[in-house]
Amino acid sequence: MPPQTLEQIMGGRRSQPNQLIEVLQDIQKTYGYISKEAMQAVSQGLGVPLIEAYGVASFYKAFRLKPSGKNVLTMCMGTACHVRGARLLLDQATGQLGVKPGEMTTDGLFTIEHVNCMGACALGPIVKENGSYHNHMSPAKLRKLIETLRHKKTEDNQNVQTQ
């Protein structure tokens, strides 16, 4: 699907405050996060006070208010993944990349996130790399995955930094 512009996302939803979460979801899907400008545009377009739009965006875990790295690694922290060592994976990623969950690495390549459950409990621990799922993960597999992504994106890395 081609990326939608803010105008397209808002299209047909103007002056409908109940569409706030839907609009924010679409903005995040397109831009990776919700910028201050986008939030102001949403507030105006839907007729929701800015404080309320910010309140909603900061209440729900799904929304990021800061840009995310080129690769978003999402660790599942659900019960089934937890008892199979999901914590080790989070330690591996945070240790290897030197950032905390929710933060982006300084080179703009990675963001680590954790969610409560991705619903693939039988295959845990699960790590989602951008859109694709990796099952039965171990710290060693995750380490390799991070290295692969780092090297694969060396060219893109230049682009990220110049953006």
Next chain:
Amino acid sequence: MSRLNSTRELEHLREQLREQRRNITTTVMVCGGTGCQASRSQTVIDAVRDELSRQGLDTKVRLCVTGCHGFCEQGPVIIIEPGNIFYCHVTPEDAFEIVYQTVMRGEVIERLLYTDPVSGEKIKTESEIPFYRAQDRQILSQNLMVDPCSIEDYIVGGGYSALTRALNGMAPDKIIKEIKASGLRGRGGGGFPTGHKWSECKEAPGDEKYVICNADEGDPGAYMDRCVLEGNPHLILEGMMIGAWAVGSRKGYIYVRNEYPLAVEHSRIAVKQARELGLLGDNILGSSFSFDVDIARGGGAFVCGESTALMASVEGKVGEPRAKDVHTVIDGLYHKPTVLNNVETWANIPGIILKGSSWFTSKGTRGSKGTKILALTGHIKNTGLVEVAMGMPIHQVVFDIGGGAVNGNPIKAVQIGGPSGGCLPLDKFDLPIDFDVLSEAGSMVGSGGMVVMDGRTCMVDVAKYFLTFLQDESCGKCVPCRLGIDRMLEIITEITEGRGKPEQLDLLEELADTVSQTALCGLGKTAPNPVLTTLRYFRAEYEAHINEKKCPAGVCKALITYWIDPDKCTGCGVCVQGCVYEAITGGKKQVHVIDTQLCQKCGICQSECKFDAVQTVWKERHQDVAICQS
């Protein structure tokens, strides 16, 4: 396809579609659910499709990309009919053989068959696999028949017949009477009688009413709602339509987690298809009934599984619950009477309408009728979704269906019902899956998450895990939940770090009692359950942490250190590479040593060592160490 204006037109379409499919000799069902997709099933689907067209079989063989089959552990999974042949862990490279041997010649490929981990035998058909055999798959089995993106598949299989029965000759009161007679109780956690909910909503004053499907399955460790909505969205829509007809609603919402992208996509497609056929919209099938459904996506807040918080979220607001002195069936979404049911509850409706309440009540126990889908995960051989008649004892689920302990560590507990549920010890495994019995034991059926835990699990740590989760997810509106969970977590953290005092256990119980009695919503009221049940059944573990400063399972980081057994270490260097804190030293083929000053106790080295050389040792005062787990 054009809009259907009557029941007769729907039946005609069904006949037409069946006629078109008469030439199909074989059906290849490949699971395209989230679990199998994580196991790269899309590549298998593409390979099988290419192979079928290469062999010119496109018209005779139907490739059906289905929703979740429930046995995610074995994915990607393929079932071939006729013959019910079950292949697991299929790769794209197997596509040629599957088409050439099994589809064209009916020969079975031994290599791809499932091996029973208990007997070690290869099993040919799906129905013979012990994991499936003991189940009663009323809802899940329907996933196998349909491509979730095809309304035709659903109609061919008899879909929307319950709707037509309801519209032609079942007045709303009759439907409600039937649902009440079935004894159906909410599958999302509360176990509230569905028929009563509907009846109250129908009687509530006002013309504008809503029905909502709760697919905000926030309970970590449960995924049956994802599976059903993603695998058979028309079943949910049909259930909602019947509900809407019964209570007099014209508008419905499916509130689905955004973490389930496939469920969002499939339900959107289903709504679009149903609108095109006139199964949603004005004057459905030429009747006086008009109803439409929209999809509302959640934002990743566990509290939004609670009815009032969910409704606030559908309205685009912060998902905070409110006091329910007036129930949502009277004052719900936009302050209108609203029926909110869970995915699995809606999924049961068409079956009850078609086969009657007596069919439904023939399964289950006195107070809990029908079947329940359980998400069986954790330290057992067979993990996946399991649908059993209510009343089946826990041990049968864990040992007969789940195949028992994996890796030889004995099973010690099962956590049922997610963060609102509780942990039950092995000696309670004879209890049945029953709303009332499990509640009495301090746990609950809840959404049906069943996480099996073996001896490597520390029950104090489990309580801490759930409290951390709940503290994070508490919306903060009411004091008992916001501060109560915080204080309980503080005490449990002290215990897991060896700073606990015996009197804290009483304080913990008192706090738990206060929170459960005074919190505003279900999240807070049930939050103490994991603490209370672990205290009730595993008190000795708490006491070991407090009195002996030991974690019997060797899990709590502050009470253990890692040590490399020089007799077992081969000097392979895997742990040195794996340690992100550079705490392990040692040259090739030399015994490695962990620097306890640098070690952050993440445990990665232990998980990666193939020689079992990294040991967990209890921290003793005088530097002498005792191996706590061998």
